[in-house]
Amino acid sequence: MPRKGLLFVVSGPSGAGKGTLCQDLLRRRPGLRFSVSVTTRSPRVGEVDGVHYFFWSRERFLEAAGRGYFLEWAEVYGNYYGTPVAEVESALEAGSDVLLDLDIRGARQVKEKVPDAVLIFILPPSLEALHERISRRGTETEQERRLRLEAASGFLKAARDFDYIVLNDILEEAGRVLDAIITAERCRTSRQLHLIDELIRTGPSRGKEE
Amino acid sequence: MPRKGLLFVVSGPSGAGKGTLCQDLLRRRPGLRFSVSVTTRSPRVGEVDGVHYFFWSRERFLEAAGRGYFLEWAEVYGNYYGTPVAEVESALEAGSDVLLDLDIRGARQVKEKVPDAVLIFILPPSLEALHERISRRGTETEQERRLRLEAASGFLKAARDFDYIVLNDILEEAGRVLDAIITAERCRTSRQLHLIDELIRTGPSRGKEE
Numbered sequence: 001m002p003r004k005g006l007l008f009v010v011s012g013p014s015g016a017g018k019g020t021l022c023q024d025l026l027r028r029r030p031g032l033r034f035s036v037s038v039t040t041r042s043p044r045v046g047e048v049d050g051v052h053y054f055f056w057s058r059e060r061f062l063e064a065a066g067r068g069y070f071l072e073w074a075e076v077y078g079n080y081y082g083t084p085v086a087e088v089e090s091a092l093e094a095g096s097d098v099l100l101d102l103d104i105r106g107a108r109q110v111k112e113k114v115p116d117a118v119l120i121f122i123l124p125p126s127l128e129a130l131h132e133r134i135s136r137r138g139t140e141t142e143q144e145r146r147l148r149l150e151a152a153s154g155f156l157k158a159a160r161d162f163d164y165i166v167l168n169d170i171l172e173e174a175g176r177v178l179d180a181i182i183t184a185e186r187c188r189t190s191r192q193l194h195l196i197d198e199l200i201r202t203g204p205s206r207g208k209e210e
Numbered sequence: 211m212p213r214k215g216l217l218f219v220v221s222g223p224s225g226a227g228k229g230t231l232c233q234d235l236l237r238r239r240p241g242l243r244f245s246v247s248v249t250t251r252s253p254r255v256g257e258v259d260g261v262h263y264f265f266w267s268r269e270r271f272l273e274a275a276g277r278g279y280f281l282e283w284a285e286v287y288g289n290y291y292g293t294p295v296a297e298v299e300s301a302l303e304a305g306s307d308v309l310l311d312l313d314i315r316g317a318r319q320v321k322e323k324v325p326d327a328v329l330i331f332i333l334p335p336s337l338e339a340l341h342e343r344i345s346r347r348g349t350e351t352e353q354e355r356r357l358r359l360e361a362a363s364g365f366l367k368a369a370r371d372f373d374y375i376v377l378n379d380i381l382e383e384a385g386r387v388l389d390a391i392i393t394a395e396r397c398r399t400s401r402q403l404h405l406i407d408e409l410i411r412t413g414p415s416r417g418k419e420e
Contacts, residue, residue: 123405156406164394165402177393184374184394187387192375195333196366 005033005092006185007114009100010178011107012122013155017168021122022101024175029182033091033098038070041079054084072102072109083110097182104158111161118185120178121162123155125169215243215302216395217324219310220388221317222332223365227378231332232311234385239392243301243308248280251289264294282312282319293320307392314368321371328395330388331372333365335379 010018010025026034038054040061049055056064061080065073073082083100091098100110110117159165164181168174185191220228220235236244248264250271259265266274271290275283283292293310301308310320320327369375374391378384395401 121399123409126409153410155409156403159399159403159406162399164397165399165405166397167402167405177397180390180393181397183387183390187374187376187391189331189369189372189375192377193366193369195375195377196369199333199336199365200363 005094005096005098006182006191007088007092007098007100007110007117008032008182008185009102009107009110009117009119010122011102011104011119011162012168013104013124016122016124017171017174018101018122020171021166021168021174021178022099024171025099025178025182028175028179029097031096032182033096035083035088035091035098035100038064038082038084039079040081071113072106074103074105074109076103081106097186108161118164118181119162120164120166120181121159122174123159123165123167125167215304215306215308216392216401217298217302217308217310217320217327218242218392218395219312219317219320219327219329220332221312221314221329221372222378223314223334226332226334227381227384228311228332230381231378231384231388232309234381235309235388235392238385238389239307241306242392243306245293245298245301245308245310248274248292248294249289250291281323282316284313284315284319286313291316307396318371328374328391329372330374330376330391331369332384333369333375333377335377 010022012018022034026032036050036052036054038056038061040056040058041053043049043053043055047053047055058080061073061082064070065080065082069084069086070082071085071088073080075081083102083106088098088100100106102110107119111119166174166177166181220232222228232244236242246260246262246264248266248271250266250268251263253259253263253265257263257265268290271283271292274280275290275292279294279296280292281295281298283290285291293312293316298308298310310316312320317329321329376384376387376391
């Protein structure tokens, strides 16, 4: 029987560069399967149905959500996003590792349903990006500063639920680290005990013994 | 303050090739510190005191063991072997990762004293080597077969206490996996939370705030 695949979830605050990192990882590992999400938002220029997203109507999405079609789903800024569970499960059963790019809430939902999933938190190199969004409309006020710190402490809380934290300072380096995490996770003892069973089963005198 | 180093212990049954793998890993990672063991056995041709081992008398070894000089020590085939604790601790405190090449019993002793240590079990590609030692004196008898299976199931029990199991089938590949394990372990959440603290502390408006 082929080894069951592993589920890797890459997440983190927006601006951390997780989308770019996932693309980099898929280039490094052609065998890794990226699960395409379903969304109800309109396609942006250049986005292809079935490649970047499956673009569905709200009615179709909600009907599917109601019958458990999604591994996780959420409404973000008025649009729905979801991960089809069947695609992920069939790839894992076939022995392929699967990569998901999800927001923090989605990553948590997946971990609840798939405790064996490996959650990786991508950290931006600075709070600059977040800060810019918060204080876009003028000089920093006390309230803005407070919001920024609240958001930062929100990061901290979310990150604690993850298995790994990867600083996305230099893309090439962060990509190498993600690649190493996949290699290492495959060798964790709980996932390798079958190797020892095989060693025992296929000992040098198998022919004589059986 | 510099990040505290991590302790990696490579172990496994004899014949698994862990010595060669450790040398390969040290070539890949010049920053990794290899801890030289103390032994009471005689130097073999080409072995240099302080490089391959520290060669001590039995009296000196036992006196040192008595005053807690070793992180782990054991008697193997009538000779003593031990890992000096001071060298390991000072390297870790200075932020260097440290590599130990120990037998299974030694690895377990280290894990008891340093729960944060990462234990890696090296698996030989087949039971051939072990089998050869057991059945060296003739054709395989029922008793020999039993011994072989007992030893194999001993592997299984020992491996369960380790964090990782690496199959040493192709040296280059196993070396790459060990290297990836070190990279990944450094990114485990428990070891990365300081990054988030730093992000918060060194936000973009630090100058104005403090």
